[in-house]
Each structure stands twice: as C-alpha cells, then as structure tokens.
Amino acid sequence: MDKLLREIPQVAKIIERFKGVYPEEVIKRAAREVTQEYRREIRNGLRDRTDTLLGDVEKRIRALLSTNLRKVVNATGIVINTNLGRAPLHREALEFVKEIGEGYSNLEYDLKKGERGSRNSHVEGILCELTGAEAALVVNNNAGAVYLVLNTLAAGKEVVVSRGELVEIGGSFRIPDIMKASGAVLREVGTTNKTKTRDYEEAISENTALLMKVHRSNFYMEGFVQEVNLEELSQLGKKYGVPTYYDAGSGLLINIREMGINSQEPSFGECLRKGIDVVSGSGDKLLGGPQAGIILGRRELLEKVKRNPMARALRIDKLTLAVLEKSLRLYLEGRYREIPVIRMLSQTEKELRGRARKLARMLRKLEVFETEVLKDMAKPGGGSIPEVELPTYCVAVKQKGMNPEELARRLRLCEPPVVGRIKRDVLLLDMRTVSDTELTDILRAFTSLL
Structure with missing residues (x-):
C-alpha cells in the first residue's frame, strides 16, 4: 500500500x-x-x-x-423531442442570432423616429401576414401565453372548457392549474369522451368571459367520442357575444396535409379563418423555431393582452426574437421546407432507407457490431400531432455479450452522445431524426467503444 x-x-x-x-x-x-x-x-x-x-x-x-448543455445525436425517431431540445434551428437563424448577440441592436429602438420602440414590432407584422391575424404578441412560451390570455380576458370570471381537454403535458403543466393561477374560474362541461355544443351553451352566463378549446397535445381519443369543433365554438361565441380562445399548442403555420401527413391539425391561419378570436401556440414545435409563445387574434383583444403588466415579465429576449424573426422569414420566402423540423417530417422512405443502409455498412466495417436495416414507425413528438405515426427506417445494432440497455448507456456517454431507442430487446437508431452529416458522429461514437 x-x-x-x-x-x-x-x-x-x-x-x-x-x-x-x-x-x-x-x-x-x-x-x-x-x-x-x-x-x-x-x-x-x-x-x-x-x-x-x-x-x-x-x-x-x-x-x-465540457459544458453541461451539449450537442446530442437524436436517433430516437421523435422529431420534436422535448427532452432533447425540441426543434433544431435553421443555419441562417443561428447566423443571425450570432450577428445580433455580438453587438447592439434596435431591439426596442425605432430607427426611423429615433425614439423608443417595441420589441414585438419586429415579428408582429410578419405573423399577421402569415396568418391573417389583426394583431400578434410573442412571449416566452405557450404556457406563458395561455396564462396571459386568461389573466387578461377572464380574471375573476368563468372560462368554459371541455372536460376532455383539461390536459396535463410534460413538466406537470396542467390547464386547470394555469387557469387557477391566472385568476380565471374553470367551468368544465361535457364528459371525458363526449362534449357537445349544447354543453357549452348551457354553461354560458353573465359571468362567462371566454369559451376555450385546448389542443390535447400528447394523446388522442377515438371510438365513441365527440368534440366541439372550431367553427361550432366560434358560432356559439358570436351568438352570445363571448370571445373564443383556442390553445393550439403546436404552432403550425402551414397546411400539414400538403406534406403528405394525414392530420386534421389546423394551422394558426385556419383557426382564425374559422372565426376563433384568439389563438396561441408554441414557436419550437411544428413551426420549427425557438421556444416562444405566439398569441394571435382580434386587435381589440390583443391590445388588452399587450397592456397586461405580466406581458413584460413573460416577454422574450433579443436572441430568441432574432431566431424567431429569421425562422418566420423563411416562411415568408416560401423556404419553410428548409427548416429542420419540416424537412425531417417530410422525408421520403427512399431517403430514410438509403441513409440507414449507409450507416449499417459503416458500422459493419468495425467488425464488432451486428447491424440490420428495419422498417418501423417514428413520431412527430413534442405534443404536436399525437395521432400521427410516420414510416421510417432504423439500423438495429447488437454487440455480442452486451445487452441493448448497456450499449445504449455507453453511447449516451460518448462524444457526442448518441441517443437511440430500444424496441423488442434491440437498440434502434432511427434515421428520421439523423442527418447525413451526423452519420460520421455515430461512427465515431461506436469506434470509441472498441
């Protein structure tokens, strides 16, 4: 010793x-x-x-x-993976945020007038042009947006919402809790599986401030079910002079069906065209931008929301604003298919199969790992379109004498970490969320295990 x-x-x-x-x-x-x-x-x-x-x-x-926050290769097949940072950002958005972050900017300064301006003005006009909204406001995330809308338009009054839409999503975010914190009074109607227009109508009183509908986020129901759609809610609101609000959640700016995805998920613009007065959603889900809460709708209602003192507490910072503006401009320019989330969701089976075969060949050359290309199903994820599954191709990897859990653990400790998924006692690397440039990162990770 x-x-x-x-x-x-x-x-x-x-x-x-x-x-x-x-x-x-x-x-x-x-x-x-x-x-x-x-x-x-x-x-x-x-x-x-x-x-x-x-x-x-x-x-x-x-x-x-090394930093605590690190780049990770997402091989899970979950495109909008909340645990892995949700939406990857477009390269031009990253270049723009560097440009803005390195020095000073006109964040709250009107260059034409030479006086104080509004940070919201940098994206409000773009959002209105893309969606047809009369006004827009951007805050830190959609939970903040929901809180701000309810606190502004319904504090001390009732908000009517379907019992089947009182959801909880990741991080214990519950609609009833947010509503309580906002000062609004929850008036739930209908049953878990069925809510009808008359359920909403019978709940309306002189104390009703909003008729609300909530995106179910991370689950869907089928079978003996019924819900009040956006048009029906809008018509009911107009009949009784009660504003309508839809927490859309996923923040969709385009018609997702044009990408070959079989979903009835409405875009922001569709929600507004169906007569909804106020709609909100996330910036880092189907939109493919940074974390943000986007509020759109009628000008008179949005002006009230903007004047709420809590709007300052929930406002976004200049770096988030820079990424959001650049991401939105890609939509304006008709280049939204370049946005990583949109690109991953719209990949063809041929592309995915080719990438899987290439990775399988690369790993086989190491002469330690057994590989097989398998067809499977991936998910959009992020509480966006839970009813949708997308065909994908995976590389199944085995190492003799090692169980898949241990192999997965070791890959997570590599540089960069590689995160896959285990199915039927096999480690799968899903190509829907792996780019061509990341294949060499995966090879380097496996090589380091030798």
Missing part, C-alpha cells in the same frame, strides 16, 4: 505536465480530485496500480471543461 501511495505524483508535477495545454486552475482541481480518489481507493484495497493516473487526470480536465 505504501509503495502505491508513494507512486502518486505531487499536484505541482501534474500541473507542469499539462501546463500550457489546459487552464491551470482546471488542471489543479482535476489533479487534486483524482489524486485524492486514488489514495482513497488504495487505502480501501480497491486499486493496485497507478500508471493510469495521468490519463484519468486528463479525462477529468476534459470533463470539467
């Missing part, structure tokens, strides 16, 4: 070994941590060699220098 302890070099000598390569403070911390661990393990009889110490110190240095 004493001999092993004497073999551990002094921290000062370790610092000299890596000085000039890494920051000295980081070297010092890594050296102290690793040498302490080695001494403890030697004294407890858990270590019988020290020749790996310098290598372990360098690994610790690299770990300390």
Whole structure:
C-alpha cells in the first residue's frame, strides 16, 4: 500500500505536465480530485496500480471543461423531442442570432423616429401576414401565453372548457392549474369522451368571459367520442357575444396535409379563418423555431393582452426574437421546407432507407457490431400531432455479450452522445431524426467503444 501511495505524483508535477495545454486552475482541481480518489481507493484495497493516473487526470480536465448543455445525436425517431431540445434551428437563424448577440441592436429602438420602440414590432407584422391575424404578441412560451390570455380576458370570471381537454403535458403543466393561477374560474362541461355544443351553451352566463378549446397535445381519443369543433365554438361565441380562445399548442403555420401527413391539425391561419378570436401556440414545435409563445387574434383583444403588466415579465429576449424573426422569414420566402423540423417530417422512405443502409455498412466495417436495416414507425413528438405515426427506417445494432440497455448507456456517454431507442430487446437508431452529416458522429461514437 505504501509503495502505491508513494507512486502518486505531487499536484505541482501534474500541473507542469499539462501546463500550457489546459487552464491551470482546471488542471489543479482535476489533479487534486483524482489524486485524492486514488489514495482513497488504495487505502480501501480497491486499486493496485497507478500508471493510469495521468490519463484519468486528463479525462477529468476534459470533463470539467465540457459544458453541461451539449450537442446530442437524436436517433430516437421523435422529431420534436422535448427532452432533447425540441426543434433544431435553421443555419441562417443561428447566423443571425450570432450577428445580433455580438453587438447592439434596435431591439426596442425605432430607427426611423429615433425614439423608443417595441420589441414585438419586429415579428408582429410578419405573423399577421402569415396568418391573417389583426394583431400578434410573442412571449416566452405557450404556457406563458395561455396564462396571459386568461389573466387578461377572464380574471375573476368563468372560462368554459371541455372536460376532455383539461390536459396535463410534460413538466406537470396542467390547464386547470394555469387557469387557477391566472385568476380565471374553470367551468368544465361535457364528459371525458363526449362534449357537445349544447354543453357549452348551457354553461354560458353573465359571468362567462371566454369559451376555450385546448389542443390535447400528447394523446388522442377515438371510438365513441365527440368534440366541439372550431367553427361550432366560434358560432356559439358570436351568438352570445363571448370571445373564443383556442390553445393550439403546436404552432403550425402551414397546411400539414400538403406534406403528405394525414392530420386534421389546423394551422394558426385556419383557426382564425374559422372565426376563433384568439389563438396561441408554441414557436419550437411544428413551426420549427425557438421556444416562444405566439398569441394571435382580434386587435381589440390583443391590445388588452399587450397592456397586461405580466406581458413584460413573460416577454422574450433579443436572441430568441432574432431566431424567431429569421425562422418566420423563411416562411415568408416560401423556404419553410428548409427548416429542420419540416424537412425531417417530410422525408421520403427512399431517403430514410438509403441513409440507414449507409450507416449499417459503416458500422459493419468495425467488425464488432451486428447491424440490420428495419422498417418501423417514428413520431412527430413534442405534443404536436399525437395521432400521427410516420414510416421510417432504423439500423438495429447488437454487440455480442452486451445487452441493448448497456450499449445504449455507453453511447449516451460518448462524444457526442448518441441517443437511440430500444424496441423488442434491440437498440434502434432511427434515421428520421439523423442527418447525413451526423452519420460520421455515430461512427465515431461506436469506434470509441472498441
């Protein structure tokens, strides 16, 4: 034991070994941590060699220098993967945010008038042009948008909503809780599986502030079901002079059916054309932009929302605004198919099969892994269009003597981490969410496991 302890070099000598390569403070911390661990393990009889110490110190240095937030290869097949950051951003949006972030900008300054301006003005006109809305407001996320709309238009009054739409999505976000926090009074109608127009109508009183409909987000119902559609809700609202509000959730700007996706998911514009007074949704789901809550609708109602003091607390920052504006301009220019989320959702089976075969060949050359190309189903994800599944191609990977859970765990610890999915006791790498350029990242990860 004493001999092993004497073999551990002094921290000062370790610092000299890596000085000039890494920051000295980081070297010092890594050296102290690793040498302490080695001494403890030697004294407890858990270590019988020290020749790996310098290598372990360098690994610790690299770990300390790496950021907590890291790029990940998403091979799960879930396009809008909330756990993995939702929508990847277009390269031009990233270039623009760098340009804006590096210096000053006209965030809240009107260059023509030479006076204070509104940050919302940079995207309001674009959103109105894309959707036909009279006015628009952007806040930090859609939960904030829902809160702001309810707090502004219904605080202290009733909001009528179907019992079958009182949803909970990721992070324990529950519509009833948001409604309570906003000061609005929930008036639920109908049953879990069936809500009719007359259920809404019978609930309307002089205390009714809004008729609300909520996107079900991460589940759908079929069979003996009925719901009030947007046109019916709009007509009812107009009949009684009660504003209507739809929490659309997914933030769709185009007709998704034109992409070959069989879904009745309405776009923002469709919601408004069907007569809904106010609609809100996310910026980082089907829209393919940054996290943001987008509120659209009638000018008189939106002006009230804008004047709410909480609008300042929920406003978006300049970097998010930059990414959102550039993303929206891709729609204006008719280039929305270049947006990563739209591109991934609209890939053909031929493209996916070709990519899967290429990756399978690359991995087979390592002569350790068994690979097979399989057809499967992927999901849009992100609480957007839960009823939709998309055909995809995956590479099934096996390593002799290793279970799929352990192989998946090791890939998650690679650089960059690779996250797949396990199905029927096999690790699958889904090509719908893997780009051509990421194939080399996956190969590098598998190579590091050898």
